[in-house]
Amino acid sequence: MGTPEVTVPVKPFYFNFGLEEDRDQAFEDAMNDSFSATLGSVTPTSVTSSRSNSEKNSCCNRKMLNIVLLGLGFCCTFGPMQICMLAQTVILNSVRDEYFTGTSTFGYLSLGITFTAMTISFFLAPALSVLAGPKNAMLIGAACLTLSISSFVRPLEITLYIGSVAQGIGCGIIWTVYGHFLTENSTLKTMGRNTGIFWVLFEIGPVSLNIFYVFITQGATTITEEMRHLLFMVLLPVSAIGICTFACLDTCLPKSSEEAEPKKLTIYKTTKSNRLLLAKEALRDEVRMAFTKEMFMLIPIFVYMGVELTFYINVFGTSLGYSRQFGDLRESLVGLHGLFVAVGQMAGGLVYGLLGGCQRKYGRDTGILLALLLHMVGFYLAYLVIPERAAFDMTSDHSLVPPSPYLALTCSFLFGFGDAGWNNPLFAVFGILYPQNPVAAFAIFQAYQSFGNVIAFAYSGAIRIPYQLLIVTVLGIFGAFGFFFVDWKIVSDEKKLKQSLAKSLVLVVDKPIRSDNSPPQSTIL
Template identity: 30%
Template sequence: MDNRFINVVLLGLAFMILFTAFQATGMISQSVLEGVKNETVNGTSFHGSGYISMAILYSFFALTNVFAPAIVSILGPSVSMFLGGSTYFLYVLSFIYPMTWSYYVVSILIGIGAAVLWTAQGVYLANNSDDLTISRNSGIFWALFQVSLLAGNIYVFIALKAQIIDRATRIPLFVVFSIVSAVGLLIFMFVIWRSYVEKHRHTLSRIVEEKKSTLADVIHTLKVAGALLRTRNMLLLLIPFAYSGLSNTLFQGVFATCIGHYVKYGDTRKRLIGLHGILIGCGEILGGGLFGFITKPKTASQRALMILVGCILQMVYYYSVFVNFPVDSASNETTTKPYFDFNSTTSQVITFIGSFIVGLGDSSLNTQLMNVLATRYKQTTASAFAIFKLVQSLMAAIAFFYAGSLQIQWQTLIVVLFLFFGTLAFFAVLFDETDNDLTAPLITNTIQEDEDIQSTAQQTHASPIA
């Protein structure tokens, strides 16, 4: 079997297991912390917010993305993924005995770690793919990654049986999640070992790094990112990048909390958050296989069709959110009537059909984004993926900051506008074949400038006057 294919499968498995705990934790964090606030330990109560934690996380994610390509360049993608993944373990562990100060500190750490992890993932996936296998590999990774939504949320659905998540329920839940996260880290260690073996055996020359990075390499990586941002198509891609961050905030964070807050859904409504996550995962997995592995879109027209299908599916989902949920459901427990006051059964059917649909539509956008970044920016993969994650995380941070105070219909409107214009921007990029020609001169000039500086420095160092 092709070693590069095995590497992609291991990558997907590592992310699947690590994010089994984290994705479920992210969905229920606000509801969990509402229960923690009812507890008092040593005379001290908890005052943290899941929304604020996520806003801090994504803020540091955005900030660290500026330096993430340099970190990955110095440490290598496999080691970078392990170190970044370790912060996810700490985050999940913090929910066993949450304290306000430690909860926010670990939110900062995971923001830093996430930037390194995802930039390294993009580099590692590109290193193990070519133009013929990138669609297949992106689909395989995405499908395996989204399995994490199933296992973790199935456990949430089984474990949460009351309207308040108390201490007796929380501790066993997060002990299990912490153990699962540790298993994910073990697989990343195996990925490091494979990279070491392959480097010394020269079986994967594209992964072999012949020299250590220097400060000049770090500066060069940042210059390349700046050069990419001066190209028309990268600027257009910033819109779907931004949409990706806003949409994930809504359907994985805010909308999950809305379900737990909607009193109409009964005393066991917290466990329905788990069902929501399961159905998103089913949609993401099916979409990853359908839009990446099965259809294998290669032409601009084929990729545009995948994007259009995803756009329509997500539009349907956002409309269902608008008509089916009370305007204040994101911020507190509510009995307010929504735009269409369906009975509980009908409302839940609409909600959970929507959960599956948005997962299916989201996978279309993400597989095609990874496809475009890995093929059109193959010589600057780390910088391109860092820009993607920078914009995505920055918009997610902004969305989480207003999530608890802005009514759900306005949050939905913002996301829909970005979806519409992001789809148009994506079409413009797909049907423009000049992107590589426009980017190449900028990258070449950047490299030439670095070489001139290094040459001047060497001459100065060799001069007797100096």
Template identity: 35%
Template sequence: MLNLLRRLICFPFKLTGFLLFGEMEIQTLKQYNVLLLGTCFCLVFTGFNTMGGIQTLIFNSATTNGSGGYVEGFHGNGYWSLAIIYMVFTAANIDISHCLYFSPRVTMIVGAVAYGLFIAQLLILNDILLYVSSALLGVGAAIIWTAQGNFLSLNSDDSTMARNSGIFWAMSISSSFIGNIFVFFMFSRSGTEYIDEATRNTVGIVLLCVTVAGTCLMFFLRPTPWAESTTSAKGPLEALKDSAKLFVTKDMLLLSVTFYYTGVQQNIWSSVYGTSIGYTNAFGKEAKDLTAMSGIFVALGEVLGGALFGIFGSLTVKRGRDPIVLLGFILSMVAYFLAFLNLPNSSPLGATDDKAFIESNKYLAIFTSFLLGFSDACFNTQVFSILGGTFKENSSSAFAIFKFMQSFACAIAFWYSPVLKLYWQLLIAVVLDVLGTLAFCFVEWRRNKDSSKLQDTSCGLEQEEHQSEN
């Protein structure tokens, strides 16, 4: 019965793809899928990534009487909304069987719908609607990201995984760049420290339309017939058992430390840092505009990093992934130190007149944003690469574990973000940065060593066979 249901659901997607595009060469089809996948995620996440950086400020206006954006009876908290998203995200990643049972294309479309519903609640601010849509988004995020990892892996091989990971990351994360440019001009036009109702509704409508466009575009992703026989062979229970077995392996346990750090880092760049800039009164009336500008430069760093690692993806095949992760480690440590110097300790908690260690400098704040984005791209592109390459046979399980740990870290971080001062949050990030980098490099070095031994053994066997023939 379940097999029949899966075939009925997937049939319209297969038929649409065949009628529109006919037959393609496999390599051309794979390239098409990767580029379209990046475009879809760029559009879908233009809404969510932009919301993540500004919703705390929007909700602050909505709960402040006389702000122009005040909503009577609304007491929503942006940090807690994000915490709910990532808590449900974490729980939903425990069971990734749905991503294996239906095709990844169908699963991604269902997940994208949840993102659209979350953006739509911005137009009708209500406490219950906010937190319910946050919970639904947590489920949607779990299935869309696990399916994305599986789909990217199916359209890549060992020689193209690093390149495709970089291309996808650059395209998808450019969503923040697009969204924050739009928000910057919208907020600048309002001319006040608060976000009025008209501005809030305009932002919500535009972000919702873009998210819906990305969801519709997913219908044009092509199926992967060369791999469908393997992805549909396992039942839900077997898939869950495979995930558990993979999680307790030595390499995956070590990589889980890296995964956890990427979640804490995401909390810093996507919400805490921009909010801290917006609440620093030393920046004056420019603080609100700087929040949007910070998001633009974070995205610029993300896009530049992803593009570079995509263009020069062949270098990671030759020299390994660890140099890029080490670069990300250095840049992130510099970024955390600059944030420590430039922003007041109490800045994540609300508007503050407190002084930083140095006189708060808006140019230094924006430069730090760029470093945060570029360093995040270093880590995430290489995590995508190692999961899609080294764990290709269990890509759905591997990506589900990655998103489980990352979302778990985000959930915890978003819970303590409204109550923990900036310096403590930066200290947590620094400690995990060190541990995550060491864990990733250890796995990469051990994998390279094992691969070299295997090649030497193969060469030795070939030489022995050649000598015996002579």
């Protein structure tokens, strides 16, 4: 009597794309694991079992909480700082007493010092992030911003210079480590959404504080000492709240070994003896990254974002405050300009966040193209509504069109909306290109942007408005084309990666195992 045939059913494992939601998620997980290591060159790996649903939900909730805390922290720290940057030329010009005598262009000098310090800070911030840790670096930066705001309560030339340097250092540190937290708490699928959530929360501070600025300056032709004290009595506590918010960030979110390789800059995994070595390595990695082809092609857009930031965050608002053609409304227009910029940034962040899936489908270049068109329209309207010499001092000159506050504020909204349009696709590209070293990538971006700020503030007090607009327009066009080149390469590499994964994954067919030890049949996709 022969031995009976024994069959053991083998559960088939299907891995296909676009059929069911769980298969899409499995492919998304595989993309997140492999695409972060290299673009276009992938070694096939086996598909491991996923974590339990409860663990996934807990991790997702912690990551979303971090994004919310990050946005609220920026809301409280950068909201007051943006008010200072926006109005400090006008505010300091109104201070004339025995301690300090302001001039019409002292604000440009102060901000030039700020962005010079910021440029240096961005290059050193990755090393500081390694030495102190991302969270501690964020707290140090927030403390520097609070210190800079306090220098405006009783303006003195020496304290204003110190405050300008502290402001630059604080901005450099925070914006660099911001990239770390955003990337650590996002995936390829959630990067666009999280960036949009962050920008909406971030802009709550500038919106509310600009409303307060408009309220206290309504009908005023100059900023009095009482107005200045009232303004900074509010800005200082709000900035201090931002420090407390950053202290609540959760940095203990390391990925498992199955999900990703260890990150070089994950400081909470290292010992004190290794930190100095890692800091040196971070600087070397940053220098190497700065000379890559992708970074080189993105330099024009980095510089453009610094030059246009200088124009809309300070020069345009100052020009409104210096234009007598707007009458008693001119001081309030400075605050209204900041308000509409913030509303535009919030609307832009929300729209670009909601359309993140569309950008993945049709390309991030469409988002950059829209931002470029919005800024071009804003620059043209600014050319029409602002007198040529309004950036230098109080002027009674008239613009090319009758003075219209509504037209001026339309420019402000377009500047803010377009700025979000530049930031969101660019930050999404950073998350794709440099997920293993986001701190260095954001540091290089911010350093070049600050360099653009320094250049723009150097000529803002000497070049008339039409020529400033011509410079920023040309830079915007070159910057957009540089981004298009990089984004098209990413899209091409994504397609190659998907094809490589499709060819390497094995579909095991439900085939019984027989007593003759014959292997199960399989089909290669």
